[in-house]
Each structure stands twice: as structure tokens, then as C-alpha cells.
Amino acid sequence: MSEVIKNEDEILAKLDAFAELPDAPPKRKLKLSWVGKLASLVVIFWLVIVAIGPSISPHHEMDMDGDDSFMVAHDNEYGSFYLGTDHLGRDTLSRVLYGARNTIGIALLATLLAYSMGITLGILAAVKGGWIDMIISRINDAILALPSIMLGLIVIAALGSSVPILIGLAGVIYATSVFRIARALAQDIMVQDFVEAAHARGERIWWIIKSEVLPNAIMPLATDFGLRLVFVVLFISSLSFLGLGIQPPASDWGSMVRENLAGLSGGIDLDGNTVTSYAAIWPALAIASFTIAINLIVDDISAKSGGSLAKKMI
Amino acid sequence: MMMRMVLQRLGIGIATLFVVSVIVFVITSILPGDVADIILGQSATPETLAALRAELGMDQPWYIRYFSWLGNLASGDLGISKAGGASISSLIDSRIWNTLIMAGMVSLISIPISIVLGLWAAMHPGTRLDRIVTFGTLSTISVPEFFIATIMVLIFAVKLKWLPATLYLTGNENWSELLKAMAMPMITLVIVVSAQMIRMTRAGILNVMSSPYIEMAILKGVPRKRIILRHALYNAIGPIVNVIALNLAYLVSGVVIVETIFSYPGLAKLMIDGVQTRDLPLVQACAMIFCAVYVILILLADIASILSNPRLRHPK
Numbered sequence: 001m002s003e004v005i006k007n008e009d010e011i012l013a014k015l016d017a018f019a020e021l022p023d024a025p026p027k028r029k030l031k032l033s034w035v036g037k038l039a040s041l042v043v044i045f046w047l048v049i050v051a052i053g054p055s056i057s058p059h060h061e062m063d064m065d066g067d068d069s070f071m072v073a074h075d076n077e078y079g080s081f082y083l084g085t086d087h088l089g090r091d092t093l094s095r096v097l098y099g100a101r102n103t104i105g106i107a108l109l110a111t112l113l114a115y116s117m118g119i120t121l122g123i124l125a126a127v128k129g130g131w132i133d134m135i136i137s138r139i140n141d142a143i144l145a146l147p148s149i150m151l152g153l154i155v156i157a158a159l160g161s162s163v164p165i166l167i168g169l170a171g172v173i174y175a176t177s178v179f180r181i182a183r184a185l186a187q188d189i190m191v192q193d194f195v196e197a198a199h200a201r202g203e204r205i206w207w208i209i210k211s212e213v214l215p216n217a218i219m220p221l222a223t224d225f226g227l228r229l230v231f232v233v234l235f236i237s238s239l240s241f242l243g244l245g246i247q248p249p250a251s252d253w254g255s256m257v258r259e260n261l262a263g264l265s266g267g268i269d270l271d272g273n274t275v276t277s278y279a280a281i282w283p284a285l286a287i288a289s290f291t292i293a294i295n296l297i298v299d300d301i302s303a304k305s306g307g308s309l310a311k312k313m314i
Numbered sequence: 315m316m317m318r319m320v321l322q323r324l325g326i327g328i329a330t331l332f333v334v335s336v337i338v339f340v341i342t343s344i345l346p347g348d349v350a351d352i353i354l355g356q357s358a359t360p361e362t363l364a365a366l367r368a369e370l371g372m373d374q375p376w377y378i379r380y381f382s383w384l385g386n387l388a389s390g391d392l393g394i395s396k397a398g399g400a401s402i403s404s405l406i407d408s409r410i411w412n413t414l415i416m417a418g419m420v421s422l423i424s425i426p427i428s429i430v431l432g433l434w435a436a437m438h439p440g441t442r443l444d445r446i447v448t449f450g451t452l453s454t455i456s457v458p459e460f461f462i463a464t465i466m467v468l469i470f471a472v473k474l475k476w477l478p479a480t481l482y483l484t485g486n487e488n489w490s491e492l493l494k495a496m497a498m499p500m501i502t503l504v505i506v507v508s509a510q511m512i513r514m515t516r517a518g519i520l521n522v523m524s525s526p527y528i529e530m531a532i533l534k535g536v537p538r539k540r541i542i543l544r545h546a547l548y549n550a551i552g553p554i555v556n557v558i559a560l561n562l563a564y565l566v567s568g569v570v571i572v573e574t575i576f577s578y579p580g581l582a583k584l585m586i587d588g589v590q591t592r593d594l595p596l597v598q599a600c601a602m603i604f605c606a607v608y609v610i611l612i613l614l615a616d617i618a619s620i621l622s623n624p625r626l627r628h629p630k
Binding site for chain 2: 141156242261265280299
């Protein structure tokens with residue numbers, strides 16, 4: 001017993017010694033500037049809303065409880081309307097809270113789908129090479145040759161729009177860029193000495209993928225995830241804004257902006273005067289805060305990496 | 315050598331166009347959403363469906379339909395729109411100029427702005443104004459186009475009441491009226507497109523700035539302004555031209571949103587209306603035009619970077 005512990009101590013001591021060698025890799029620490037920290041708070045806030053939004057919102061997303069459409073903030077016998085009502089007299093705050101689940105939730109699912117497809121095919125293409133690589137890469141290039149919004153429009157024109165179609169569509173479109181990154185990374189890793197050593201040891205291909213390729217590719221792919229999620233949110237909310245994405249009466253930030261545009265010059269205050277209704281602005285701000293925050297975090301992380309003489313001088 | 319590289323790119327471009335046309339056709343014709351089904355709707359019986367399919371030539375195998383579609387497309391016969399039965403060429407002809415005028419004016423305004431601002435930010439990195447430009451452009455590219463458009467409507471149409479929120483073109487406006495009507499969609503597109511170009515110009519210059527020969531110039535004490543204008547700019551021209559072409563391609567998706575929100579009577583609005591009414595022949599034709607423009611602009615970007623970079627001109 002005591003011998004085992006002694007051995008462990010020895011091992012730990014050796015590891016410490018290694019850590020102090022001059023060429024030991026620096027410990028990776030995620031340090032964010034105050035902008036990055038603030039941005040992370042915003043992202044965490046919206047992810048919490050995705051989880052608990054419907055249970056804390058004062059009204060149901062489809063309840064037409066408000067006194068009138070495009071009213072400013074007011075109270076009535078059904079409760080308070082802190083952000084006023086939308087074009088059908090529904091509570092704007094509740095619809096923004098419910099909408100988080102549709103906008104961010106669907107985008108997350110689509111991004112996860114894009115990642116699982118892109119990584120699987122990318123590693124497959126890099127590891128197998130030959131005609132498999134050739135076919136997958138050519139199909140990928142063909143999809144990349146079309147603007148994503150055009151691809152989205154023709155698929156929706158042919159198939160109509162529903163949540164599974166949206167997730168599949170965004171998943172396939174954004175899998176193409178994940179595929180390119182994953183394939184390039186895996187190709188780099190496959191020619192490294194440690195992979196050749198594993199080949200020489202007679203390891204199976206699955207073991208090599210699982211234990212050598214994936215752990216080395218996962219960090220660069222993870223930082224890319226944020227950017228990809230932003231693209232998917234923008235893609236899906238743009239389609240919704242065009243009336244071709246998530247269908248009413250479900251609340252979704254993109255379609256909420258479109259539905260309530262008329263309110264910008266047609267809102268009503270408590271005395272019946274015409275004022276500006278901000279029912280279109282709140283969901284627009286919700287999308288903007290989420291996507292800007294993610295981009296700021298990614299920017300912060302990538303600004304920390306690297307640093308040459310010229311970067312310091314200029 | 316250079317000629318051969320350019321010709322090779324042209325070949326790839328034509329092949330890409332061909333592949334794109336196959337994708338557009340396959341998605342809109344082979345997938346289960348059957349045109350005959352959509353036309354007949356609820357009144358479809360197996361007999362009427364079969365008759366209509368035969369009439370539309372849909373009982374033919376797909377590759378025959380594809381080549382006849384492609385042949386018609388190449389000869390300018392874009393078919394008949396399902397809604398109203400007007401010929402698609404005439405529908406497109408009346409709209410495409412509006413979109414082209416808008417795209418042309420947006421490019422004329424945004425390209426000089428972006429290059430000047432991008433250069434200027436790269437010349438003063440780390441200063442407060444550079445941070446404002448960087449943060450502003452990052453925010454602009456992270457938000458959807460309709461966010462910018464909505465804010466524009468709020469500021470210029472609702473609060474300041476300078477410009478109309480939606481426009482109705484009759485075709486008889488004089489230039490100043492036309493300009494006023496187009497101002498809002500143009501400002502929106504200029505902001506969206508410039509943000510991307512400013513960022514990439516700045517990044518392109520800073521990227522060149524980190525190469526060894528610039529380090530040499532810094533170390534021997536050349537003033538920064540001279541380094542950028544005399545040393546860095548020439549090597550960054552290739553990437554910048556590339557960025558400009560890519561961003562004009564990015565206009566393709568920008569116009570879809572902007573024409574819809576301001577009901578600007580352009581090609582993209584026509585296409586969105588087609589998608590909403592599931593007018594597949596119209597969608598096919600519009601999609602082919604947009605995709606062809608996109609492919610051609612990317613091709614131009616490719617050729618520009620070959621022409622401007624001697625290393626690409628003479629590959630080892």
C-alpha cells in the first residue's frame with residue numbers, strides 16, 4: 001500500500017520536473033478581457049433563457065391578452081405588459097422569452113448537426129483518402145459554390161418550411177465549412193510522427209481516430225463552433241424574417257421583427273396617441289446581443305493567440 | 315503561363331456554373347414537392363395529375379427535362395410563371411435593372427469608403443478610433459441585415475421623418491426623387507457590405523505588416539505611414555481586390571433582405587414572392603441568375619488574385 005503511494009509521489013514529482021523544463025508547453029488558460037467577460041455573461045444569460053424562458057414569462061406566447069395591438073407598456077386584468085404588445089395584442093416580453101428557445105434552440109441543433117456531419121465526413125475523407133475523399137470533397141465544393149441564402153430559398157420553394165427541414169437545411173449548408181476545416185486538420189495530424197508510430201504499432205484505424213486525431217483536432221474546432229453558431233442564427237432568423245422560416249404563431253425573433261415593423265410608426269400610448277412601438281426593436285436587439293457577444297468572445301480568444309515583433313511594434 | 319492559369323480558372327468557373335445549374339434543377343424538380351401537385355392542389359385526382367404531368371413534360375426522365383430546361387435557359391426562354399401566366403423573361407426584365415442600379419450604386423459608394431477606412435484603421439492600430447472602427451464593423455457583421463434595416467427605418471423614417479419607410483416606384487420619377495426613394499435600402503446595403511470590406515482590408519494590411527521585410531523596415535526606422543503606403547499596400551492590393559469581389563458577391567444575399575423590407579421592386583423581391591407562392595419556374599430562373607452572378611464574381615476574385623500575385627502566376 002505504502003509502496004504504491006510512494007510510487008505515485010515519485011510519478012508526480014517527475015511530472016513536476018517536466019513541467020519546469022524550459023520547452024514545456026505553456027499551460028493553456030482561458031483569459032478574457034473585460035469585454036469578453038461581459039460578452040460571456042450575455043451568452044450565458046440567453047442560454048439560461050432558452051432553458052427556463054417559458055416558465056418565467058408573464059404570459060403565454062400565443063395569448064392575446066393585451067388591450068390593443070402595438071400598445072406601449074401597460075397593465076390590465078390579465079397582468080402587466082412590460083414591453084407593450086405586438087401586432088396581435090400579445091405580450092412582447094413573453095414572446096421574446098419564448099422566442100429564445102426557437103431561435104437559439106433550433107440554431108444550436110442545426111449547428112450540432114452540421115458539426116457531427118462535417119467532422120465525421122471530414123475525418124473519413126482525410127483518413128480514407130482516394131476516391132472517397134474525391135467524391136465527398138467535390139460534392140462539398142458544389143454546395144459551397146452557391147450562396148447559402150439562395151440554397152435555402154430554392155429548398156424551401158420546393159419542400160416548404162418546417163422545423164425539421166430548417167434544421168436539416170442549415171445543418172447541411174454549414175456542414176460544408178466544418179468539413180473543410182475538419183479535413184484539413186485531420187490531414188495535418190495523419191502525417192505526424194505519433195500517428196505513424198501508432199500505425200507501426202499496428203493500431204486499428206478507429207483507435208487512431210479516437211485517440212490521436214480527435215483529441216488533437218477538437219480545440220481548433222471548438223473555437224470555430226461559436227462563429228458557425230452565429231452564421232446559423234443569422235441564416236435561420238433571416239429566413240424567418242422573410243416569412244420562410246419558423247412559422248407563426250410560434251414566436252421567433254426573426255419573424256417577430258417582420259410582423260411588428262408596422263408598429264414603428266403605428267404604436268399607441270395609454271391616451272390613444274400614435275407613438276413608436278418598439279415591438280420590432282426588442283427581438284432585433286435580442287438577436288444582435290447574442291450574436292455580437294459570441295463574436296466578441298471568439299475575437300477575444302483569437303486575439304490572445306500569437307504575437308510577433310511587428311504586432312507589438314505597430 | 316499566366317494565360318494558361320487564367321484559362322484554367324475560366325474552365326473551373328464554367329464547370330461550377332454547370333454544377334450549380336444541376337443542383338438548382340435537381341432540388342426544384344426531383345424532390346417530392348411536385349409542380350403538378352401544387353398547381354392542382356386539393357382538386358388533384360390521379361387522372362388529372364397524370365394529364366398535367368404529361369402536359370408539363372414531367373413524365374420524361376429527369377436528365378431529358380434537365381437538358382431541355384438548360385437549353386431554354388441558354389436561349390433566354392425562361393418559361394411561364396405559374397402565377398398569372400406571364401412569361402418569366404418579361405417579369406425579370408422589368409426587375410433586374412432596378413437591382414443592378416442598386417448594386418452598382420452601392421459598390422460605387424462602399425468600395426472607396428471601405429478602402430480608405432480600412433487603410434486608416436491599419437495605419438493607426440490600437441488607437442481609440444481604430445477600436446471604434448473594429449468594434450463597429452464586428453458588430454455590423456454579427457447582426458442580421460434586417461437589424462440594420464430596422465434601425466435605419468426607426469431613425470430616418472420614424473424619428474427624423476427624412477425618408478419614406480417603403481417605396482412605391484412608378485417609373486416616372488426624376489433623378490432626385492428616385493435617389494430619395496432608394497436612399498434607405500442603399501444606406502443599409504452600404505453599411506452591411508462596407509463593414510466586411512473594412513475589416514478585411516485592415517486585416518490584409520496588418521497581415522502583410524507581420525512579414526519579415528516589414529519587420530526589417532520597422533527596425534531600420536522607416537516611418538509607419540511610409541511603410542504602409544510604400545511597402546505594405548502594394549502587396550495587399552491582391553487580397554483587397556479579392557475582398558471587393560467577394561463582398562459584391564455578398565451583396566447577393568444582402569439584396570434579398572433589403573429589397574423585401576423596403577419593398578424595392580427588384581429581382582430578389584420577385585424571387586421571394588415566387589418562393590412564397592411556390593412558383594418553381596420563377597424561382598429556378600431567379601436562382602440561376604443570382605448564382606451565376608455569384609460564381610462569376612468569385613471567379614473574378616480568383617483571377618484578380620492570380621494577376622496581382624507573382625507567386626501564384628509562376629507556381630513551382
